[in-house]
Amino acid sequence: MTDLRARNRQATREAITTAALRLAVEQGPSGLALVRVNDIASAAGVSPRTYNNYFSSREEAICGGHADQSRRAGDALRARPAGEPLDVAVTEAMVGLFTDPEPDRAGLRMIMLTPELEGEALRAFSVGEASLAEAIAERTGETGLRPEVTAAAVVAAIRVAGRNWLAPAANRPFADVIRRALACVFSPDQTSR
């Protein structure tokens, strides 16, 4: 088992992020300014000063959970069987990572569609790029630009998929949207070239 300290630390971090996201969702995108640091801290059961030891802005606290999630992208890919082709390995890894459990619509909507959170939301997605690029490089044996570009493109596609899934119009299951988006990355349109 890991350190008690490490587990406590992770627990308070999660307490803060979940509290922050919950309060933000309650107020809605327009009332983000009403979510005070004091509220987040007391809702998480810590002092404001401690909150500030974990996150240096409300935005970072609100998006922290999703950052943690996408940070596991590399491990998710490594968990796929070795023989699998890259495209299906990546696709299934990402589907598993982002739809197990099915994400909370309200939370994702808050994070992705609130203008003030845009920067932090992009950061939250992009933290997965490094680990994913490394895992891709391991799997393909390639080096240099290609693994990084592929990882960045994959993450970008998932972001688009999320936006699309959130759109009120077509509500397919998130997994399907992710698959369709990643298909665009791994087999780009050849007809219009």
Added chain:
Amino acid sequence: MTDLRARNRQATREAITTAALRLAVEQGPSGLALVRVNDIASAAGVSPRTYNNYFSSREEAICGGHADQSRRAGDALRARPAGEPLDVAVTEAMVGLFTDPEPDRAGLRMIMLTPELEGEALRAFSVGEASLAEAIAERTGETGLRPEVTAAAVVAAIRVAGRNWLAPAANRPFADVIRRALACVFSPDQTSR
């Protein structure tokens, strides 16, 4: 000719962004906190309150120039000849947009490699996605997910290319790095599938 007001507005906006970026570069990534709003405003010849009418954070001001640049991505693509295949049209449009003029290494380095600016830097790149997606959709006639995913992947690839170009190791011309990165997007690796 456009409005005098519009031109003035654009001029002060540019004055603020260039001043902000210059001061940030002078202090270096570690001393970002030393770049005060007062300094930026007075360097731009404007009151602090006015600075705040244009930008709501130092980070936004520093990255504002690059945001303006990538916002022109759609127009850059539209300027390519109609018969051109999509991949070369996009590639050449992006090369033209981002290497004319050759970007300032120190400025790009500051924007892309300073942790506190990461969120705003990602935002600056991503503002080009919408217009680029629209231009791609016009050109290909496609609709739905694919144009958006393609645009997002292209922008992500350019971001990776910038990071790579900034790396001290191989200093090829920026245009080459962009071309190689976009090649990864438009013809993904087929061998390892």
Added chain:
DNA sequence: CAATAACTTGCGCGTCACGCACTATATGCG
């Protein structure tokens, strides 16, 4: 040449990020 709209600026307030010093709790070692 008015009337109106848009922009700039000074002022003031509430909030925030963070350095510092102190306490409490966990970990490792004799």
Added chain:
DNA sequence: CGCATATAGTGCGTGACGCGCAAGTTATTG
């Protein structure tokens, strides 16, 4: 098992910031 040390939580104080508001100034319109 107890003691030294490292690590996390907390209170306080301070400087900076974001922004609403209202007044003054400059461009635009008819």
